[in-house]
Amino acid sequence: MGVEGIGARVVRKEDRRFITGQGRYVDDVKMVGMSYAHFIRSPHAHAKVKGINSTEAMKMPGVIAVLTGQQIVDDKVGNLICGWAITSKDGSPMKMGAWPAMAPETVRFVGQAVAVVIAETKNQAKDAAEAVVVDYEELPAAADVRAAIKSGAPQLHPEAPGNIVYDWHIGDEAAVGDAFSKAANVVTLELTNNRLVPNAMEPRAAVAHYDQAEEHYTLYTTSQNPHVARLVLSAFYNIAPEHKLRVIAPDVGGGFGSKIYIYPEEMVALWASKKVNRPVKWTGDRSEAFLTDAHGRDHVSKAEMAFDKDNKILGLRVKTHANFGAYMSLFSSAVPTYLYATLLSGQYVIPAIYAEVIGVYTNTTPVDAYRGAGRPEASYLLERMMETAARQLKVDPTELRKKNFINQFPYQTPVIMAYDIGDFHASIDAAMKAIDYAGFPARKAKAKANGKLRGIGVSCYIEACGIAPSKAVGSLGAGVGLWESAEIRVNPVGTIEVLTGSHSHGQGHETTFCQIIAERLGVPISQVSIVHGDTDKVQFGMGTYGSRSIAVGGAAIVKAMEKVEAKAKKIAAHALEASESDIVIENGEFKVTGTDKAIALPMVALAAYTAHNLPDGMEPGLKETAFYDPTNFTFPAGAYICELEVDPGTGKTSFVNFVAADDFGRLINPMIVEGQVHGGLAQGIGQALLEGVVYDDTGQLVTASFMDYTMPRADDLPSFQLSHTTTLCPGNPLGVKGCGEAGAIGASAAVINAITDAIGNNKLEMPATPDRVWHAIHG
Amino acid sequence: MYETNYHRASSIDDAVAQFAKGTDSKFLSGGQTLLPVMKQRLAAPSDVIDVAKIKDMIGIDVSGDTVTIKAATPHYDVAQSDAVKKAIPALASLASEIGDPAVRYRGTIGGSLANNDPAADYPAAVLALGATVKTNKRSIPAEDFFKGLFSTALEDGEIITAVSFPVPAKAGYAKFPNPASRFALTGVFVAKTKAGDVRVAATGASQSGVMRVGPIEQALKANWAASALDSVTIAASGLLADIHGSADYRANLVKVMGQRAVTAAG
Incomplete structure (x- = not known):
């Protein structure tokens, strides 16, 4: 490892502009003649739109246009799509209702847009919006899963009778039945995985420009995957063909999944920019983020686990109702199926698994992938189950886990996933040592003497990251391939540009990707720049989500590097009059091994571009592209242990310690990895203790601002103790697994297990607010 | 806007x-x-x-047994004031827990009282300490000032100019913050006057805004000790209930925060 190579704790290159306020976000983009869009949104969870009168609004100062849902339908702009086809148990395709970008006839959640005002200023657009009269006929609403599946419940879409999108299953029902018939003990658990609002720091925004002369569109947008946005806007929404549409995702202030999707607002901005022949800017405010950014989680599950007389797991049966909200968002269908039920084996040998997942429409904001996406739901269910089982079986929860750990790799689970490598004992042992697990009973007794209820909780998670092998996901219904591309341009002076289809919105790619180059070529990272987020610059890419950037995007960079090195070696060998096989790369030089003959990288690059003395038949230039398609998912795993105290007088939880032992394979930049784990843990703990979306019975969002939706703050969180155990991923050239979601996946079960241990009552839902914990203690 | x-x-x-x-x-x-x-x-x-930049409305004066805080004095100044810390440490402590630093630099005692948010901190201190709200027209005893949620005795165009607090023998404030907003889910201010009277006020708890807590006052009059509240029961009727706390939870908090306020008061 060099000082800036793989494994070095290099300070993030991008932070200079971020912490000095010089980042360039979508809302910073200004164009000549720019106009401003303000959306008119439904105040009702379910209503017919009987009419929209904009006569008075059109007379107001600065108003350019008031555009409605009917106009966008008339212009044949496509409905929003769901990109992953799921097939129900009975073989029928999932049942979806149409989702127009603005509602022409029916609104199905509070905040759904029915019209947009375009005006000279933002305030003029807002003023005019208040003068637009929308005539609604209110309809009864189904605000949660339980209400939506009742007979006689309000129906959202005629295409989906009973509000059921699909009734899907995985695994072997008969084998599970057999396992339960042989069980010595059966443990059951019912739980809710609470709905969350992603709340990226930067709200969504779009600036759209239509160039009439060229019939060309440009869209600046807060996206995690600008090429996917261009593809969808072109192929499905009929906005413009790909070569006439440039999508730029500049600096983006956080995504957590919520910026994967192509939302109505971007579509409308593009469409409107042609309609009014002016650039159109829309910047969402925080209230719009609460109402319209895709929410996360929201499962109601029942699980049963069968054990033999030696406490070995025999089988697992799970039934989950997943709330999709009012419309099927871009990847929503895959989240509670192939990203959830396929992880229900966890770290354990479970010979038989059967899971049913029923996807349900409700009159709420659409739900899609949010940091972890399906895997937190699986991990939470399984790890609460293991803790519940340990208590019921009267064994130590760590012993029960160890007894059932998978020890042999590769391991084929009964639910598709084939784990390539791992060492689950190493993680739990490291975590138990870090928290002094053996000393806990004494600490609990001491806390009791001080009037506090102390608990300890374990969570051993595994996740599938680095998504994903294109062929595999294609066979499961995905509408896209999930490879990644990279292009490496060695400039004539030896500086390097890396063009990547990954997109950084906080992950630190501008540093870690440079470290990969520095490791291979021995050049300082100051000589390398990372180019991303612009479809006119980068060849193509699938973007950043599912902890895939380093495992897939990084691997693509390595593949492109190999091509660059191969050509550069040929040039060096030619210049040095040596055999190509004798050339080695050291500290930025191409050397003839065993001699002092060497040529520096800039001279090789210059030779490539002057082309005065290249090997016969070689093309000039030094630029290579690679597309990398992974052969498997990667499987980060680890053990989290949380120790906390509950104040019985108030139900307030205080952390004593939180230890994390993760196996992410090789770490490129440990400092950035630690930052990712801290952020993930904050979101996992946030879900466990603080965050939770509440709708009232009529479908109004009660937690619609930070006054009621509890975002984790620094003083809500402990100082984390992190450590790493390492098994290198055999599936990619870097040996990496991905670290972006682990904390959010593993943390919540550790916290809830610790609280239920402390209070001696397992009936506790997330978020475990002081009010809920106090009631769980006192009844 | x-x-x-x-x-x-x-x-x-x-x-x-x-x-x-x-x-x-x-x-x-x-x-x-x-x-x-x-x-x-x-x-x-x-x-x-x-009105926050009017010089005559900013400042703290302690004379004899009275602490007078002018209405546009920011929370930060009250929290940092050595004179307040010495005379009524519970009041300085209360001010130090309002909102976050940005709020404490900008927010003022007069603004808080005129707004009378049912979960604000200052009303509990004003009511428990038996303070007097001074306006450009008159002096209003705390008892008469608060009129329910976001409602006060102030007339249209009337400005609070200062608040005078009698220095108590003992006082303490304990607040349980709303996890999201950090306003008081319930905050209890207990005070023992120099004449030996006990006054207790709770904020954040009641549907009618800041309120005196009779059962706690009676228990503390008999015995000024946290343990004196062990047998006190606070009725849940009339208390606020929302996603952060049910009425019975808030009733419990009134008692528990009351005990902690007594402990803080010493």
């Missing part, structure tokens, strides 16, 4: 005069509530009269 006319008043008289000129004027004294509400277009005053 809708368009509005902003005036920075140079004196109390100037503020009153400017207020009278507007068709729908509002006083601004820190703006920790008014400005967010205006930004959300939920309030549209024609004129905003900023």
